[in-house]
Amino acid sequence: MRKFSSDFFVRKSLLTLVLLVVSGIGLMAQEYIEHKVKWYEDAQTICNRHGVSMDELLAANSLLTPSDIQPKMIIKIPKKQPIKKLVLPALEEAPAESTPTEGSTTGTAGVAADAATSVAADAAAGGGTTGAATVEVAEAMVNKTADKVAKADTSVLRFSPQSKLKVGLALPLKSAEGGSENYMDFYGGALLALEETSKAKALDVELKVLDIQEDTSYNSLADCHFVIGPVSRKDLQKALSSLPDTTWVVSPLDPRCESLAQSYPNFIQAPTPTIRQWENSIQWLKKDYITSDKLVVLYQEGGKKPVDSVAIQTLIDSCGIQPFNYSYTLLTGRDVADSLVEKFTMVPDAVNRVLIFSDNQSFVNDAVRNLRVLVHNGCKVVLYGPSRIKSFDTIEVENLHSLSFRMSSTYHINYDEKDVQNFLLKYRAIYNTEPTAFSFQGYDLMKYMLLSKSGLTDMSLLQSSFLFKKQGAGWINNAVREVVYGPGYSIITKN
Numbered sequence: 001m002r003k004f005s006s007d008f009f010v011r012k013s014l015l016t017l018v019l020l021v022v023s024g025i026g027l028m029a030q031e032y033i034e035h036k037v038k039w040y041e042d043a044q045t046i047c048n049r050h051g052v053s054m055d056e057l058l059a060a061n062s063l064l065t066p067s068d069i070q071p072k073m074i075i076k077i078p079k080k081q082p083i084k085k086l087v088l089p090a091l092e093e094a095p096a097e098s099t100p101t102e103g104s105t106t107g108t109a110g111v112a113a114d115a116a117t118s119v120a121a122d123a124a125a126g127g128g129t130t131g132a133a134t135v136e137v138a139e140a141m142v143n144k145t146a147d148k149v150a151k152a153d154t155s156v157l158r159f160s161p162q163s164k165l166k167v168g169l170a171l172p173l174k175s176a177e178g179g180s181e182n183y184m185d186f187y188g189g190a191l192l193a194l195e196e197t198s199k200a201k202a203l204d205v206e207l208k209v210l211d212i213q214e215d216t217s218y219n220s221l222a223d224c225h226f227v228i229g230p231v232s233r234k235d236l237q238k239a240l241s242s243l244p245d246t247t248w249v250v251s252p253l254d255p256r257c258e259s260l261a262q263s264y265p266n267f268i269q270a271p272t273p274t275i276r277q278w279e280n281s282i283q284w285l286k287k288d289y290i291t292s293d294k295l296v297v298l299y300q301e302g303g304k305k306p307v308d309s310v311a312i313q314t315l316i317d318s319c320g321i322q323p324f325n326y327s328y329t330l331l332t333g334r335d336v337a338d339s340l341v342e343k344f345t346m347v348p349d350a351v352n353r354v355l356i357f358s359d360n361q362s363f364v365n366d367a368v369r370n371l372r373v374l375v376h377n378g379c380k381v382v383l384y385g386p387s388r389i390k391s392f393d394t395i396e397v398e399n400l401h402s403l404s405f406r407m408s409s410t411y412h413i414n415y416d417e418k419d420v421q422n423f424l425l426k427y428r429a430i431y432n433t434e435p436t437a438f439s440f441q442g443y444d445l446m447k448y449m450l451l452s453k454s455g456l457t458d459m460s461l462l463q464s465s466f467l468f469k470k471q472g473a474g475w476i477n478n479a480v481r482e483v484v485y486g487p488g489y490s491i492i493t494k495n
Helices: 008-022 043-050 054-060 108-124 131-149 180-200 233-242 255-262 274-288 309-317 330-343 361-376 397-402 418-431 437-453
Strands: 032-036 074-078 164-171 204-211 226-228 248-251 267-269 294-300 324-328 352-357 381-386 406-409 468-471 474-477 481-485 491-493
Touching (some): 043 054, 233 255, 255 468, 255 474, 274 309, 274 406, 352 361
Parallel strands (some): 164 226, 226 248, 248 267, 381 406
Antiparallel strands (some): 468 474
């Protein structure tokens, strides 16, 4: 009896593709040309040169206006000619312990499918093997390629180690728009990480600091291996357009800059996007859920929806649990608790697992208060959500503990950890002030980049976690810290 591997069904699908092509059924697809925008080009110039419309160009790159196309961006240009035949070179067997190169993004299914398509195209063109022989060759190629690429997850960013590092910091240290104290706190944390890490690991590091309020050319940072900053999307885009592709540009603080990853291969987004926090919250809820539980989603009627509301709603709809949706207005909030009791499950040992689908601070505060009333009346409730809920200053922490809040967060500091306590002592001694969340972020990001670019992976960070994955051309942090607000004001970090 033939034994099937765990990827049998994936390989079977790929083999079916081969058989369809061999049997004469042509597969048509849109092809694209990758193009790096030159400094003298604009969107219309590119359209004219390649014979595509502006609408086609913008749609291919998920852009809204022609002005979104900037120098040094890597864009996709639709090919106008239909695909007649796709022939790819045969893939050689890789060494058993092959290591992905910096920025490698090859995926298992993609490589296996390409290999299968290459065999099928050759066969369809009369390239030597047909019928059962073609099937055997194609299946062997699919099996061999899938085994090969399954050995490493190449969608995760891994840096090429450097023996001597040149590091840049680009921050608005004298910002006229305010916020300069936060950037100085970030700067202070980053300097402390550089001093500690370079000594502890004997690293050869040269630091260059650019105050972008005084110099916006970025010429002084052109030879850096990586630059942390600037902060705003506008300044980051200018830095990416000015610096060479060999310099990594790290977005340090603003989660709204993630869209730059679509176009710049040397862009790294450090703050985890809000949608990733929601995704983790829903996965966490699903993992905790049992059949007697109830999923309840609270909506503000006619109110402000969360950022990425369509994507969040899709995650809820596709989680495999039928939700009970309840919406109300702030004006009726005080009378909601009694009607909610009728909708929530009161079955012993069953839990009402709740999501609050709103970014309105007043509504979230009211929803948390109503849920607390239900708990007081004997209803079992667990609240799940992103760290934004905790950031609302009108929400009492006691209520979050009563609701056993499961928070999916970009940042979380455990002040009981020895590394955190040591950092507090050193920061106070050097700067004669208390560190802020910006100080911790500066420390963590500088330490991570220094060690990663030096080929070192064994590190402990204070408030952040980093797992950069490919998104578009660049890299986005997908790491989330899971935090549980437990009884007795306890706070537990699960990961």
